[in-house]
Amino acid sequence: MTAPTPERSHPAPGRQRPTIVPLVGVALGVAMLLVSWLAADAPGIGLAMLAIMLSYAAVMRYGQRFESVQLLSHDPPLDERHALIQQRALAAAYFAVLGVALIGFFWEIARGAPGAFTLICFVGGLTHMIATVILRRRS
Amino acid sequence: MHNRIRELRKARGLTQADLAEVQGVSRNTINSIEVGRYVPSLPLALKLARFFGKPVEEVFDDRSDA
Known part of the structure; x- marks a missing residue:
């Protein structure tokens, strides 16, 4: 005896078209163009960055047959496994940035001139501690 | 974790x-x-x-000798 087949809940997540991430990509590209053009008088660099961001947005919008693109382009994630992969990728990116920031921090300390890397380490470390406390109370 | 999803799905x-x-x-x-690379959450496992x-x-078996 087999269980009755339930009604389909909703369309398969992979068929959804992402909109937010590609739009944010386009918006960032336009912002890069405006900042480099108006603030730095370097429209060439701005146009190059806009072209990169437009290409990125196009891949995010139309490259949905690839799961990696689905993972990068959907916010919120499509399902629980995608959410887990995104969390782990975020942690990997955090540790990569942290590594570079620590190297930069010690370089600044050695020169006796705290700067951007010192600020990044401070903000990152403080955020990590506060987030741990808050998430512990919520879980 | 071993599971019978593929067998049950094909049936x-x-x-x-x-x-x-x-x-x-x-x-x-x-x-x-199905290939054991991802262990579903409890709600998804129950739903399946x-x-x-x-x-x-x-459907799911976490014993290594299964």
Whole structure:
């Protein structure tokens, strides 16, 4: 005896078209163009960055047959496994940035001139501690 | 973790995409569960077991000698 087949809940997540991430990509590209053009008088660099961001947005919008693109382009994630992969990728990116920031921090300390890397380490470390406390109370 | 998802799915004549659509997850997630690369959450495991009309212990088995 087999269980009755339930009604389909909703369309398969992979068929959804992402909109937010590609739009944010386009918006960032336009912002890069405006900042480099108006603030730095370097429209060439701005146009190059806009072209990169437009290409990125196009891949995010139309490259949905690839799961990696689905993972990068959907916010919120499509399902629980995608959410887990995104969390782990975020942690990997955090540790990569942290590594570079620590190297930069010690370089600044050695020169006796705290700067951007010192600020990044401070903000990152403080955020990590506060987030741990808050998430512990919520879980 | 071992599971019988593939066996039960094929017995029903469903593709991975069919099962994914019913469960509201991606086809890749179903494939990852079937090959043991991804362990589903408790709600999803219960949903899958309920879909196949089996107790969850008959669908998923965490014993290494299974």
